[in-house]
Amino acid sequence: MSFMKVILGSASAVAFTAVAAFADPAIVYDLGGKFDKSFNEAASHGAARWKKETGKNFREIELSSAAQREQALRRLAEKGNNPIVMTGFAFASSLEKVAKDFPKTKFVIIDMVVNQPNVRSVVFKEQEGSYLMGVAAAKASKSGTVGFIGGMDIPLIRKFACGYVQGVKATAPNDKVIQNMTGTTPSAWNDPVKGSELTKAQIAQGADVVYAAAGGTGVGVLQTAADEGIYSIGVDSNQNYLHPGSVLTSMMKRVDVAVYNAFKDGPTLKTGFNVLGLANGGIDYALDKNNAKIFTPEIKAAVDAAKAGIISGKIKVHDYMSDNSCPVK
Amino acid sequence: MDYAASYLQLLLTMDMTVRLSVALILACLAGLFSERAGIFDIGLEGKMLISAFLSATVAYETNSAWLGVLAAIAGSLVFSAIHGLASITFRGNQLISGVALNFLASGLTVVVGNAWYHQGGRTPTLTGAGRFHEITLPFIDTFNHIPVFGHFYAEVISGHKPIVYIAFLVVPLTWWILFRTRFGLRLRAVGENPASVDTAGISVVRLRYSAVMIAGVLCGIAGAYLATSQAAGFGREMTAGRGYIALAALIFAKWRPFYALGATLLFGLLEAISNLYPNINVFNLFDIPVQFTQALPYILTVVILAGFVGKAVPPKAGGEPYVKER
Numbered sequence: 001m002s003f004m005k006v007i008l009g010s011a012s013a014v015a016f017t018a019v020a021a022f023a024d025p026a027i028v029y030d031l032g033g034k035f036d037k038s039f040n041e042a043a044s045h046g047a048a049r050w051k052k053e054t055g056k057n058f059r060e061i062e063l064s065s066a067a068q069r070e071q072a073l074r075r076l077a078e079k080g081n082n083p084i085v086m087t088g089f090a091f092a093s094s095l096e097k098v099a100k101d102f103p104k105t106k107f108v109i110i111d112m113v114v115n116q117p118n119v120r121s122v123v124f125k126e127q128e129g130s131y132l133m134g135v136a137a138a139k140a141s142k143s144g145t146v147g148f149i150g151g152m153d154i155p156l157i158r159k160f161a162c163g164y165v166q167g168v169k170a171t172a173p174n175d176k177v178i179q180n181m182t183g184t185t186p187s188a189w190n191d192p193v194k195g196s197e198l199t200k201a202q203i204a205q206g207a208d209v210v211y212a213a214a215g216g217t218g219v220g221v222l223q224t225a226a227d228e229g230i231y232s233i234g235v236d237s238n239q240n241y242l243h244p245g246s247v248l249t250s251m252m253k254r255v256d257v258a259v260y261n262a263f264k265d266g267p268t269l270k271t272g273f274n275v276l277g278l279a280n281g282g283i284d285y286a287l288d289k290n291n292a293k294i295f296t297p298e299i300k301a302a303v304d305a306a307k308a309g310i311i312s313g314k315i316k317v318h319d320y321m322s323d324n325s326c327p328v329k
Numbered sequence: 330m331d332y333a334a335s336y337l338q339l340l341l342t343m344d345m346t347v348r349l350s351v352a353l354i355l356a357c358l359a360g361l362f363s364e365r366a367g368i369f370d371i372g373l374e375g376k377m378l379i380s381a382f383l384s385a386t387v388a389y390e391t392n393s394a395w396l397g398v399l400a401a402i403a404g405s406l407v408f409s410a411i412h413g414l415a416s417i418t419f420r421g422n423q424l425i426s427g428v429a430l431n432f433l434a435s436g437l438t439v440v441v442g443n444a445w446y447h448q449g450g451r452t453p454t455l456t457g458a459g460r461f462h463e464i465t466l467p468f469i470d471t472f473n474h475i476p477v478f479g480h481f482y483a484e485v486i487s488g489h490k491p492i493v494y495i496a497f498l499v500v501p502l503t504w505w506i507l508f509r510t511r512f513g514l515r516l517r518a519v520g521e522n523p524a525s526v527d528t529a530g531i532s533v534v535r536l537r538y539s540a541v542m543i544a545g546v547l548c549g550i551a552g553a554y555l556a557t558s559q560a561a562g563f564g565r566e567m568t569a570g571r572g573y574i575a576l577a578a579l580i581f582a583k584w585r586p587f588y589a590l591g592a593t594l595l596f597g598l599l600e601a602i603s604n605l606y607p608n609i610n611v612f613n614l615f616d617i618p619v620q621f622t623q624a625l626p627y628i629l630t631v632v633i634l635a636g637f638v639g640k641a642v643p644p645k646a647g648g649e650p651y652v653k654e655r
Contacts, residue, residue: 035449191569193559201604
């Protein structure tokens with residue numbers, strides 16, 4: 001009996017290594033889930049595009065709790081997946097450990113910097129895109145009050161807020177910006193009810209354009225904005241289609257491009273810093289048939305001017321995370 | 330700020346308080362029924378979650394928010410039955426059964442939702458008759474002439490969704506059932522001293538099951554409120570800890586219906602304040618951070634539990650399965 005087991009065991013081990021040799025790339029989504037209509041979904045689009053173009057397969061994992069992060073990375077690395085892409089700042093501490101244990105595997109972390117020789121850290125200049133959203137909001141607002149609703153209160157989201165406020169103030173210095181954060185725990189990414197209430201609170205204070213950078217919570221923000229007949233601004237993915245005629249535009253963080261590039265580069269990808277911004281197409285705003293009517297030529301002209309200014313370096317957008325403070329309020 | 334504007338601000342805050350309290354009120358009363366009968370119910374969160382999910386799916390498929398509520402109640406009742414089976418019939422640990430239900434709801438909703446709609450556990454957005462809409466109460470124009478009350482009536486009392494009014498009616502109803510009916514007397518007795526109830530020839534098991542089932546109905550309505558009134562569809566983990574806040578409110582309310590109303594309104598008010606005025610400046614000296622306002626419900630509950638303000642005494646037989654003879 002035990003002899004049988006040994007034979008079977010070694011047979012399965014052989015089969016296992018044969019599979020592992022393919023070195024498929026892999027992606028791990030963060031807690032918002034693959035279909036959050038936002039950040040993680042954008043990442044999945046990038047992976048899907050790579051699969052369509054190359055016809056090759058990739059592995060993907062969705063987490064159900066924070067404790068699974070390290071376990072998921074380890075499992076993918078052990079199975080021989082290479083490179084392994086993870087979406088979200090929250091992976092940083094897990095990756096620090098796992099990257100050391102698998103020096104031959106290449107890792108890509110999006111939205112965070114991890115200093116390891118086999119890690120590519122992709123960060124975005126969200127402040128630039130948010131600045132454009134601020135310009136658009138200030139141009140579209142009739143009341144002179146615009147809103148910002150963030151997810152979990154972390155420096156990254158404050159970076160969004162800070163860029164947005166700068167854009168608003170540069171366009172209409174007297175406009176008021178109301179800022180709310182949904183919460184201080186990860187459940188702040190998944191609370192559409194609270195997002196809806198925060199939107200109502202901002203509307204009560206006069207806001208008529210609300211920018212949501214809040215993952216799944218943003219669904220509630222966009223919904224309420226549409227119900228109450230004001231404009232909203234989506235984030236990460238193109239969210240214009242969710243409520244045509246109410247979503248003014250979306251700040252697109254081309255997470256899909258980051259994932260696609262990582263998959264395309266394969267196991268030999270270049271590690272280190274990788275900063276995506278307006279200049280190299282990593283950040284952009286969304287214009288399609290759903291918002292063509294409300295995104296007027298006047299708004300477009302102002303946004304495009306700001307975009308050109310940022311690319312040429314004429315407009316400097318302050319990065320909240322560089323000194324953890326924002327020059328404007 | 331002039332008087333009229335600040336009065337309007339006050340009304341807006343109250344309006345939001347009412348909206349935010351409803352799910353808490355219903356869940357808190359659900360816990361009240363259950364715990365008064367001696368069954369701890371930590372599974373409020375899970376029951377709300379599963380009923381939010383069911384109400385969203387059924388409302389989407391049938392395009393009727395009311396059918397969604399019925400489905401929510403049905404789903405919540407099934408969970409209640411499991412809780413009853415584990416903790417009454419099989420005399421298991423009530424806390425563990427409740428925690429298990431929370432996990433079950435959290436996993437089940439996402440798995441089933443993902444299999445049906447492929448949106449990561451989210452259900453499609455509800456539109457039209459699939460969600461509840463605000464009702465404007467009559468007499469607004471009549472009352473409008475009365476200076477202060479007219480605005481109050483139009484802003485705070487009128488213009489809510491149907492479940493809001495149901496929730497506020499359930500409070501006096503609960504009081505009446507618990508303190509003015511024979512059933513209520515027995516239900517309270519079974520939470521204090523089940524042996525004496527049994528001696529009087531009344532079935533402890535039946536009473537406890539009915540209490541747990543009533544809790545199921547109320548949790549079902551609470552969950553439906555979240556998914557079809559406050560939001561327009563179900564999202565993963567959308568209850569976001571409201572079931573636990575309701576439990577805190579229950580302790581805060583010392584297991585009494587009208588106190589429960591007060592406690593949940595207070596918690597709702599604190600959330601409304603944190604939504605409307607994130608950072609409150611005190612005499613230009615310092616800011617009260619929004620996190621403090623958000624944490625205040627829990628701080629208050631701990632203070633109450635520690636016995637600083639009155640004493641919260643839970644039902645005596647709470648948490649203990651009843652064994653007829655030893």
